[in-house]
Amino acid sequence: MKKLSRFLWINFCMVYLVSSAYAGEVSTSNNHSLVINPGRPTFTMSPLAVPKGTFVFEMGYTLQQIEGVTQNVIGEVLLRYGLTDNIEFRLIGNSYIIEFLTTAASTQGFQDPALGLKYTLRRSSYQGFNLLDPSIGIHFFSSIPIGNQVYTSGRFQPGIMLTGEFPLGTNTTLTIEGAYLQQFMNEEITTEQDFAISIVYNFSPTISTFVEYFTLIPNAPGNRQQFLQSGVMFTLYRIATIDFRAGTGLYQSAGDFLFGIGGAIMF
Numbered sequence: 001m002k003k004l005s006r007f008l009w010i011n012f013c014m015v016y017l018v019s020s021a022y023a024g025e026v027s028t029s030n031n032h033s034l035v036i037n038p039g040r041p042t043f044t045m046s047p048l049a050v051p052k053g054t055f056v057f058e059m060g061y062t063l064q065q066i067e068g069v070t071q072n073v074i075g076e077v078l079l080r081y082g083l084t085d086n087i088e089f090r091l092i093g094n095s096y097i098i099e100f101l102t103t104a105a106s107t108q109g110f111q112d113p114a115l116g117l118k119y120t121l122r123r124s125s126y127q128g129f130n131l132l133d134p135s136i137g138i139h140f141f142s143s144i145p146i147g148n149q150v151y152t153s154g155r156f157q158p159g160i161m162l163t164g165e166f167p168l169g170t171n172t173t174l175t176i177e178g179a180y181l182q183q184f185m186n187e188e189i190t191t192e193q194d195f196a197i198s199i200v201y202n203f204s205p206t207i208s209t210f211v212e213y214f215t216l217i218p219n220a221p222g223n224r225q226q227f228l229q230s231g232v233m234f235t236l237y238r239i240a241t242i243d244f245r246a247g248t249g250l251y252q253s254a255g256d257f258l259f260g261i262g263g264a265i266m267f
Contacts, residue, residue, distance in 0.1 A: 036056065036235065036238065036239055036240065036241060036264060036265075036266040037050070038056060038058055038233075038241050038243075038264035039058060039078060039080070039264075040058050040060060040076070040078070040243060040262050040264060041060065041210075041231050041233060041243040041244075041245045041260060041262055042175070042196070042198045042200075042210055042212050043177070043194075043196040043198070043212060043214040043227075043229075044163065044175040044176075044177040044196045044197070044198045044212065044214075045118070045137070045139060045161065045163050045177060046137070046163070046165065046175075047118075047120060047121075047134075047135045047136055047137025047163040047164065047165050047175075048120055048123065048135055048137065048165075049082055049084075049085065049086050049087055049088035049118055049119070049120045049137070050080050050081070050082040050088055050266070051082050051085055052082045052083070052084050052085050053082055054081070054082045054266060054267075055079065055080070055081050055266065055267050056078075056079075056080040056081075056264055056265070056266045057077075057078075057079055057080075057264065057265055057266075057267070058076070058077070058078040058079075058080070058262065058263070058264040059075060059076055059077045059078070059093075059262055059263065059264075060075075060076040060243070060260055060261060060262020060263065061073065061074055061075075061076065061260065061261055061262065062076065062258055062259070062260040063258065063259050063260070064256075064257065064258035064259070065256040065257055065258075066249070066256065068101070069099055069100070069101050070099065070100040071097060071098070071099050071100075072097070072098040072099075073095050073096075073097060074095060074096045074097075074098070075093055075094070075095035075096055076093075076095050076262060077091075077092070077093025077094075077095070078090065078091070078092055078093065079091040079093070085120075086119060086120040087117065087118070087119050087120075088117065088118040088119075088120075089116075089117060090114075090115070090116040090117065090118060090139070090141065091113070091114075091115060092113055092114040092115070092116065092141070093113055094110040094111045094112055094113040094146070094147050095110070095111050096108070096109070096110055096111075097109060097110070097111060097148075097151055107150050108148075108150075109147065109148025109149070109150050109151050110147045110148050110151065111147045111148075111151045111152075112143040112144055112145055112146065112147040112151070112152050112153055112157075113143070113144050113146065113147070114141050114142060114143045114144060115141065115142060115144065116139055116140060116141030116142070117139070117140050117141075118137055118138070118139040118140075119137065119138050119139075120135070120136070120137045121136040121137060121138060122134070122135060122136050123135050124165065124166075124167055126167050126173075127167070128167065128169060128170055129167060129168055129169050130166075130167055131166050133166075133167065134164045134165055134166045134167075135164070135165040136162075136163070136164050136165075137162075137163045138160070138161070138162050138163075139160070139161040139162075139163070140158075140159075140160055141158070141159050141160075141161070142156050142157060142158040142159065143156060143157040144156065145157075157181060157182055158181075158182050159179060159180060159181035159182065160179065160180050161177060161178070161179040161180075161194075162177070162178055162179075163175065163176070163177040164176050164177075168199070171201060171202040171203075172199065172200065172201050172202070173199070173200050174197070174198075174199050175196075175197070175198045175199075175200070176196075176197050177194075177195070177196045177197070178193070178194070178195050179193065179194040179195075180192075180193055181193075181194070192216065192217065193216075193217045194214070194215070194216050194217070195214070195215050195217070196212060196213065196214040196215075197212065197213050198210050198211065198212035198213075199211055199212075205235065206234060206235045206236075207232065207233070207234055207235070208232070208233050208235075209230065209231065209232045209233075210230060210231060210232075210233075211228075211229075211230040212228070212229050212230065212247075213226070213227070213228055214226070214227045214228075214229070215227070225249065226249065226250040227247050227248070227249055227250065227258070228247055228248055228250055229245050229246060229247025229248075229258065230245065230246065230247070231243060231244050231245030231246060231260075232244055232245075239265060239266045239267070240263065240264065240265040240266070241263055241264045241265075242261075242262075242263040243260075243261065243262050243263065244260070244261050245258075245259070245260045245261075246258065246259050246260075247259075
């Protein structure tokens, strides 16, 4: 409870300062009128594919602490390309991990990269509050087992993700996402389900904020992880973004905290 209270206070201060600075600039447009629509910094993925023939390059850095392990995630690279206006090719780069353990030697190396395709099933009109007019996207993906021996799964790990984005008003959207992943642990096949829900509010065409809940549910023996995070994103010249986020684990098995920074550019 103490961690959660501290998290909420820090993020309330951050959002309050931002909203005060931009209180007079709230626009009647929403983030879907912008040229760039990045997938970060939320765990939830946008259901909208990038336009045909367009590249979006995203990257970032996350510092997090999980049960005495301090982890630096460097890279978080995602390259998106619009094959059509509704189909997007996705190359998820293998981030470089540096871990500092209190009870053992530190480890470092690359994670497994992944390939995927996202298909936009329908697009919302985004004309104010309408829960019956969502954007819906589906994402098929698989990891490629070429990472460092400490972090690689050793096998291809396929998964599927379904995302719905619901307009809650002119400047607000609700995104709900569920994912199903196949994993290999100790030569056995297991599965994992992820669920995330986020609310994004756009103060203006150039600044937005979000709050998000994310949970990871393994079918193998282990603890369910839950996270709560929020942050802000600035859009620059309609083709680039920079974002900041902070979060906390909701109980012991989740990360004690996380802090991230990143950005995206369209070309």
